[in-house]
Amino acid sequence: MDESYVNLIVNRQGRVGVAQLNRPQALNALNSxxxxxxxxxxxxxxxxxxxxxxxxxxxxxxxxxxxxIKQMANAGVVEMMNSPFIGYWDAVQRIAKPIVAAVSGFxxxxxxxxxxxxxxxxxxxxxxxxxxxxxxxxxPGAGGTQRLTRAVGKSVAMEMILTGRRIxxxxxxxxxxxxxxxxxxxxxxxxxxxxxxxxxxxxxALRVAKEAVNRAFESTLAEGVLxxxxxxxxxxxxxxxxxxxxxxxxxxxxxxxGR
Ligand code: DAK
Numbered sequence: 001m002d003e004s005y006v007n008l009i010v011n012r013q014g015r016v017g018v019a020q021l022n023r024p025q026a027l028n029a030l031n032s033x034x035x036x037x038x039x040x041x042x043x044x045x046x047x048x049x050x051x052x053x054x055x056x057x058x059x060x061x062x063x064x065x066x067x068x069i070k071q072m073a074n075a076g077v078v079e080m081m082n083s084p085f086i087g088y089w090d091a092v093q094r095i096a097k098p099i100v101a102a103v104s105g106f107x108x109x110x111x112x113x114x115x116x117x118x119x120x121x122x123x124x125x126x127x128x129x130x131x132x133x134x135x136x137x138x139x140p141g142a143g144g145t146q147r148l149t150r151a152v153g154k155s156v157a158m159e160m161i162l163t164g165r166r167i168x169x170x171x172x173x174x175x176x177x178x179x180x181x182x183x184x185x186x187x188x189x190x191x192x193x194x195x196x197x198x199x200x201x202x203x204x205a206l207r208v209a210k211e212a213v214n215r216a217f218e219s220t221l222a223e224g225v226l227x228x229x230x231x232x233x234x235x236x237x238x239x240x241x242x243x244x245x246x247x248x249x250x251x252x253x254x255x256x257x258g259r
Pocket of ligand 1: 025026027029030065066067068069070072080083085086106108109110111132133136140141142
């Protein structure tokens with residue numbers, strides 16, 4: 001859509017904004033140029049009232065095979081410390097709208113960390129998830145040791161991070177890393193259908209729901225429940241809450257205003 005993107009294909013399907021990583025010669029390895037474009041596209045979708053949900057996806061062969069090893073191979077410690085590169089993952093985390101990571105093929109290292117920074121992951125049956133950094137003499141550095149552990153538990157995370165073993169889509173489903181596994185043939189269609197179902201909901205409630213679920217990772221149970229209660233009460237100040245409840249009572253579909 002925006003022709004200035006070199007490593008990204010951006011399009012819209014109804015209220016779903018799609019950002020497709022497109023560096024096929026490197027299995028979508030994430031270099032700073034690609035991440036810069038991705039964050040730019042996500043900000044544009046986030047600011048666009050006609051978009052309700054965002055999908056980040058890759059190719060059939062690779063969501064992303066990690067951060068670009070060639071770009072960082074010769075870096076020193078101070079250069080890595082001063083590098084703005086990690087800021088891209090932080091920027092993805094700050095997007096207010098729901099982001100679905102739709103993963104087919106390799107989803108490794110920084111690619112797996114990117115998927116986990118999104119709000120939910122759906123997978124093609126071909127997907128392979130892994131944190132293979134140990135094979136390079138490093139460890140995950142964009143949240144992998146933390147987010148993977150929260151998603152799949154200590155033992156599975158330890159095995160994946162200490163051995164670099166890749167897990168299949170079915171294992172990822174079983175361990176709770178992904179919410180759905182779709183057949184390869186219908187994977188993109190099903191992923192977009194799920195994103196469209198999200199995009200059709202009340203925009204303010206979506207935003208607050210995302211904040212509340214994410215709060216579960218950042219707070220004690222008591223604090224999280226308090227946050228939820230305040231967020232819940234806040235929604236009674238929206239027109240959409242009045243509309244949603246009126247529509248239920250009048251047995252009709254709600255029309256959301258995002259107010
Ligand atoms: N980086 C750069 N190029 C990559 C790449 C990567 N991560 N993965 C694949 N490629 C390139 C290959 O070099 C090859 O390029 P040419 O040789 O053709 O020029 C091309 O993509 C095709 O790859 P293969 O020939 O290897 O394809 P295969 O099907 O044989 O194997 C594979 C696919 C995914 C198993 C293999 O490519 C692979 O093992 N790739 C590396 C996977 C990996 O180790 N990922 C982790 C990278 S480290 C940071 C925080 C986090 C990070 C960085 C910074 N900060 C806090 C600043 C994250 C680090 C990582 O992700």
